[in-house]
Amino acid sequence: MTDQQLITLAIAIVFPLSMLLYSNSRVSDAKETLRAEIQTFRAELKLDLTERFNSVDRKLDELLRLSADHDQRITRLESR
Numbered sequence: 001m002t003d004q005q006l007i008t009l010a011i012a013i014v015f016p017l018s019m020l021l022y023s024n025s026r027v028s029d030a031k032e033t034l035r036a037e038i039q040t041f042r043a044e045l046k047l048d049l050t051e052r053f054n055s056v057d058r059k060l061d062e063l064l065r066l067s068a069d070h071d072q073r074i075t076r077l078e079s080r
Helices: 003-079
Strands: none
Touching: none
16 A cells, blocks of 8 residues: 555545534534523523413403402392
């Protein structure tokens, strides 16, 4: 085997391995970034859902109050 063949073989092995390592590090970086984005999204979603549930709860309380008020009025009218 000549020196030139040895260099060619070394390049044929070293280059793909180095690209594989580089690719793996990029995948790891992408996974970490994605995890961080998912955590942010979860926090925002939880906050949004909490606000919406609170809004629905307030509206239900208002409907119950109106219903009780109407019930009292109907009871008064019926007792006359």
